Amino acid sequence: MYDFKSIQEKWQEYYNREKPFEVDLKNAKKPFLNLMMFPYPSAAGLHIGNMYSFMGSDIYGRYMKLKGYDVYEPIGFDAFGIHSENYALKVGEHPAVLTPKSIEYFREKQLKKIGAIYDWKSEVNTSSPEYYKWTQWVFLQLYKAGLAEKRVSNVNWCPSCKTVLADEQVIENKCERCSSEVEKREMSQWFFKITKYSEKLLDNLDKIDWTENTKNIQRSWIGKSKGASIKFRLDGSQKYIEVFTTRPDTIYGVTYIVVAPEYKNLEQLIKPEIKKEFELFEESVRKMDMATRTSIKREKNGIFTGSYAVHPLTGKKIPVWIGDYVIADYGTGAVMAVPAHDERDWVFAKKYDLPIKKVIECEDSQLPYTEYGVMISSDKYTQTKSLDFIENVGSVHPDFEAQTNFHLHDWCISRQRYWGPPIPVIYCDHCGTVPVREEDLPVMLPQTKDYIPDGSGKSPLAKNEEFINTVCPKCGRPARRETDVSDNFLDSAWYFLRYCSPNDDKKAFDTELVKKWYPVGMYIGGNEHANLHLMYSRFITMALHDLGYLPFEEPFSSFRGHGLILKDGAKMSKSKGNMINPNDYFETHGVDCLRTYLMFMGNFLEGGDFRDSGMDAIQRFLNRVWDIASLPEGKCSDSVKTKMAQTINRFSYSIENMKYNAAVACLMEFSNEAVKESCMERSVVVDLAKMLAIFAPFIAEEIHLMKGGKGTVLNAGFPSGYEKYLESASIDLPVQINGKMRGIISVPKGLDSDALLCLLKENERFRSILEKPVKKVILVKDKIANIIM
């Protein structure tokens, strides 16, 4: 038994005092930036999910360090925003007072204890004026580039958080954070034009080394769909309705047009005689909550406008309907209905007895038939293939145009809250909207007691006359400040760039250092941020690239999204009372044990199931390593060195492929062998400690020191020099007969099949089997043999 408590305290203290993982950013020879998603310093401290994420990342960083890279592992705090603010409101303390306290606790009581190789001189805090000055600077760059725009729009409003939410923050029409039903409100808001980058955000995914799952989440969020826009002229008018469709090949099957109840030019379509009916309809739609409105199972409702459109190819009159199943802000807010080949149109047509015309070859029983196929009843296009028609849709008719649509929406960054960076814009009666001058940054968030949102739709800052009243930077006349703050996701969309020069008060980031250290070598975090944080970070990076600030478009060369932790097979939640507090285990089992167990309990990329019995197992393992290190020094057997050689290979392979559980397993396997020895060579013990140091730093440092090592074990180099123990003259060759395993035979290396047969015939076990004639021998050299009889 070793005293894990005193050893962990000793080395925690050493890390603090000696700072062995501080990096000379300018002069590093083999730079490797190892990034983890920085935490929100809210609630009761670092939870086990943070711990899991950080450890998975730190293990990668430690491995790279052992391999000789100059690993830069920075950490910081995502301290602005609604998480911290809501927590402050909940406990009734001012966020400007509470947040520093939370950070202090996170840093001193948790992050400094977990044995990570953080470089503490790099700490970033998004809520400090030194940081948010540059968040505001980022806003100004985007504004100047025409990528930021204020516009009135229907936005998601959370009545509980009393602020707008980005589309991405709305999950099944509920607020991502508090699960309240989200409302729609028409408000004037600042938007970033992320949609300008839709195509690039999608295409670049093919070029970056990210977990496939994460890329898929991004792809489906961007939601590219190719199709055509088609203009339908209104009967007896010069006006037209433009529709978007992915199936222009079904154009001859259009029997009516449907527009959304919120369609822009609806007034002109409604004939006077149905005006009353429409008002009733509109009211019923408006009354519906969003969850009902967008439920896929809900019955579709609609009314006829009284207007007709003209089919661009046949010239036939077709009725224009209003349908509550059509979404106003996707495509053009209007669709051509082809009931024979679209399920929604089919249901709607059946309900309102609208005509159905089949134009893709299929059995009547297959309707609605939504596959591609061969066009029929389509004039000169009859017998044309769907895909051929779609391919050439641009040349069909002047009113047809090939078009691509994206699901991705522009990013609404306005928040009517207190705890964020004020958006650096001034409104002047003479000059209009004027950006704050860069030299006037930061626009300080005022220290005020009046920070609680009142639900008026305005930020608490709107009541602060001292803050609002300013002078116009252009004309010097009295003007008013923007009172909204920016979205928390803007803080975290560029924080990684700040890490290389966190104290620079002249610029947001140092171009030379950025060139040297970025893009990020490895970014590890949870997939809960796959849409929001990663997409926004990529967008900001692309924008800064196009503005000439960055030499790359993609911020993270490699990203790994890890899985979730369960507790005894169940999801963790406060209501179930099965939360894990990492700090508890620092005392009962030790940090080394917790780190190692978190990585051992399952495949890191898929998550794992936390069980206390597993913690005990790791403690036994660490004790065993301690026993090995405590063996008398002296020559150990060659078989242990052969095992070490195999272990080193398996270990490297496992870590590089992020199979941390397998890496721990092979160290256990080695220990089970090694503990049987009566003596152990110093170098073997040290090499074991080096590999163990990746998971269990403190015990490894202590063993390294005990065996005469200086400084941190991570500087001692990756284990090497065992190759010769793999070069034995003979090997164990598995032998199959007709594809079935029949035994293992020890043979010289590089044996050919004739020699193998001779050996087998001499072998007790195989002699009788080989009396029958051999048809064929398949020999994969030194790996396996299969004798076909």
Add this chain to the structure above:
RNA sequence: GCGUGAGUGGCGGAAUUGGCAGACGCGCUGGACUUAGAAUCCAGUGGACCUUAUAAGCCCGUGUGGGUUCAAGUCCCACCUCGCGCACCA
């Protein structure tokens, strides 16, 4: 519904990518130590059959059903179940 990932002992999970399935660990069983327990250590542990028993042997086994191959957890086709993402996106 669409997309995507995954189904391996009683359990968590390995299997270096087509070559000894079940590594490693939990749990369980037996043993050692102990007055006793806890802790620790040692051994065994996928299932059936054969055998008095052991050793040995033999058959079956990676969600289901087919296929490719000398060889399939791994590749191909169809299906079932679960997780995740998107979802009235036209």
